[in-house]
Amino acid sequence: MRAMVLDAPGTPLRVAQLPEPEPGRGRLAVRVLACGVCRTDLHVFDGELPEPKLPLVLGHQIVGEVVAAGEGAGPFAPGERVGIPWLGWTDGECRYCRSGRENLCEHALFTGYTLDGGYAEFAVADERYCFALSAAPSPVALAPLLCAGLIGYRALRMCGDAERLALYGFGGSAHIICQVAAHQGRRVFAVTRRGDAEKQAFARGLGAKWAGAPDELPEPLDAAIVFAPAGELVTAALRALAPGGVVVCAGIHMSDIPSFPYDDLWRERQIRSVANLTRLDGEEFLPLAAEVPVRTEVTAYPLERAGDALDDLRAGRLSGSAVLTVAE
Numbered sequence: 584m585r586a587m588v589l590d591a592p593g594t595p596l597r598v599a600q601l602p603e604p605e606p607g608r609g610r611l612a613v614r615v616l617a618c619g620v621c622r623t624d625l626h627v628f629d630g631e632l633p634e635p636k637l638p639l640v641l642g643h644q645i646v647g648e649v650v651a652a653g654e655g656a657g658p659f660a661p662g663e664r665v666g667i668p669w670l671g672w673t674d675g676e677c678r679y680c681r682s683g684r685e686n687l688c689e690h691a692l693f694t695g696y697t698l699d700g701g702y703a704e705f706a707v708a709d710e711r712y713c714f715a716l717s718a719a720p721s722p723v724a725l726a727p728l729l730c731a732g733l734i735g736y737r738a739l740r741m742c743g744d745a746e747r748l749a750l751y752g753f754g755g756s757a758h759i760i761c762q763v764a765a766h767q768g769r770r771v772f773a774v775t776r777r778g779d780a781e782k783q784a785f786a787r788g789l790g791a792k793w794a795g796a797p798d799e800l801p802e803p804l805d806a807a808i809v810f811a812p813a814g815e816l817v818t819a820a821l822r823a824l825a826p827g828g829v830v831v832c833a834g835i836h837m838s839d840i841p842s843f844p845y846d847d848l849w850r851e852r853q854i855r856s857v858a859n860l861t862r863l864d865g866e867e868f869l870p871l872a873a874e875v876p877v878r879t880e881v882t883a884y885p886l887e888r889a890g891d892a893l894d895d896l897r898a899g900r901l902s903g904s905a906v907l908t909v910a911e
């Protein structure tokens with residue numbers, strides 16, 4: 584099969600011919616139809632996350648079709664459409680797994696990081712971590728829901744019932760979560776770079792009540808989600824909060840957060856991060872996305888142009904999400 588392989592962080596992805604993976608016990612072999620490109624892929628590619636599997640096939644927003652199920656591989660049958668997310672395996676027995684927090688599992692394995700992912704024609708996955716997907720929207724439109732949507736949704740959940748919600752960094756995740764939050768009756772404030780009229784118009788078109796630069800926010804916020812990997816946005820968002828508000832950091836990697844006066848945190852403001860996902864997040868979010876219904880804005884690239892997709896993501900040239908189209 585064709586695959587894009589990362590031999591070492593910082594080196595270009597290589598087009599390779601790999602053997603088609605065998606499903607093995609409890610696992611599914613999946614023909615990849617589309618695979619979303621996530622900022623986390625860029626962090627792995629740049630060597631900002633420790634100890635990736637190497638060589639590695641990146642990609643953890645996989646929409647595929649089951650081609651074979653290994654012995655004991657549960658309910659999925661050949662031909663069914665499945666989604667393979669970031670969380671690829673957990674031990675089921677550590678203190679986190681036993682308390683409904685498998686996202687924090689001490690021995691978790693992650694698709695496209697410590698397990699091979701979806702920048703390839705085929706992938707294998709433990710069926711217990713795969714989601715059933717409807718056949719309706721196209722694979723390309725669905726792919727960004729599997730991480731940008733899912734982990735964005737987990738971040739949204741950490742905002743409680745916040746009515747005034749700011750999204751810092753209006754990219755792949757925010758463009759989905761904006762639609763969900765507006766659907767829930769929240770007022771969304773999209774925070775972009777100063778003068779980025781195109782992104783601001785994009786955000787308003789997806790239900791944001793307001794869009795502008797950080798220092799132009801018209802009123803205090805009940806919650807802010809920081810999607811951009813820039814630590815200075817965390818303190819900016821904290822300063823924009825009303826008492827009792829929360830800043831949720833949704834990324835896996837971020838530059839250092841500058842120091843700030845305690846007064847900015849006083850009055851029960853909080854800063855927290857969101858890590859990974861649980862299967863329950865997916866079971867809640869995927870039907871909700873269909874109900875909204877979330878419309879993803881996607882730039883599609885053929886598999887061999889995965890490197891260009893990563894470059895465009897890095898440069899901020901995308902509106903919405905990048906997705907590799909692998910088979911249709």
Ligand SMILES: [Zn+2]
Pocket residue numbers: 673674675676677678679680681685687688689690691
């Ligand atoms: Zn565990």
Ligand SMILES: [Zn+2]
Pocket residue numbers: 621622623624643669730731
């Ligand atoms: Zn991701």
